[in-house]
Amino acid sequence: MTPAEIEAHFTRSDGTYLCARWGRPIVPVVFGVNDETLPVIKGAIEAVALLAAHSTAETDPELGANLMMFFMRDWDELLALPDLSRMIPELEPLVARLKAVDANQYRLFRFEPDGAIRAAFVFLRMDAHLDAVPADALALGQAVQTILLWSETAFRERSALAAGPDGEVILRPEIGALIRAAYDPVLPGAAQDASHALRLSARMQQG
Known part of the structure; x- marks a missing residue:
């Protein structure tokens, strides 16, 4: 390269x-998947963190969890989550934008004072395209795309x-x-x- x-x-x-x-250990929590899929997702996150020689943890002393992944069928499901709008004040206009462009995924990052990643939110709307992706590939792809802040065009031409x-x-x-x-x-x-x-x-x- x-x-x-x-x-x-x-x-x-x-x-x-x-x-x-990331400037702190990654603490993932996953919403909207079954018990069989959860270990696949967390395993992918741990594997990519290990590759980076970075750490994962059971809890973040300040945030509890700092990598939150949401799987859903419709973007409006995010608006029904009572605490999410408190963590993401811009949630309503964000959902409107995602619906307008028919997006099936979105990642939102928060940063430390020095610019390192502090927290990340991953939103996946399981449309026909994402449904066709095997769970291990989907999990690994999302883990890779959240381990660093990449350009939004980084993997547009090549996965x-x-x-x-x-x-x-x-x-x-x-x-x-x-x-x-x-x-x-x-x-x-x-x-x-x-x-x-x-x-x-x-x-x-x-x-």
Whole structure:
């Protein structure tokens, strides 16, 4: 992966560069799935955190849970959750926007004072497209997309996932290497200068 390709993964559609990683252990909680699917999702989150040499935990002393994943059939279901509008004051206009563009997923992040990720909300509307995705692939894809603050266009042309030699779903090796590099403790928790991509590239080559 060239420095330019790395930079593109964190360059937003308005041309600004922003890469951020989690600044605290990840504490996931999942709503709207059955008991069989829950371990698949949490297992994927733990596996990607392990890849990044980052930690997960049972509770966040300040927030309780800091990665909240919601699975639903209709966006209006979010408005019926009594405490969610308190955590996300912009919930009503957000739901209206998601319905207007017929979106099936959305991720919302909150940040520490230094710009690192503090919390994330993942919303998945299980339409026909997402229903067709195997649970392990869906879980791994969402875990990858929440371990860092990627550009909204990062995986538009090419998925972060690939088929393994036995047909299983795996993370593309170069994306795994990029995640590991971004969690190098020498690097900052968040960066807004595109030169950060050069530092990521150097660490990927060392790895």
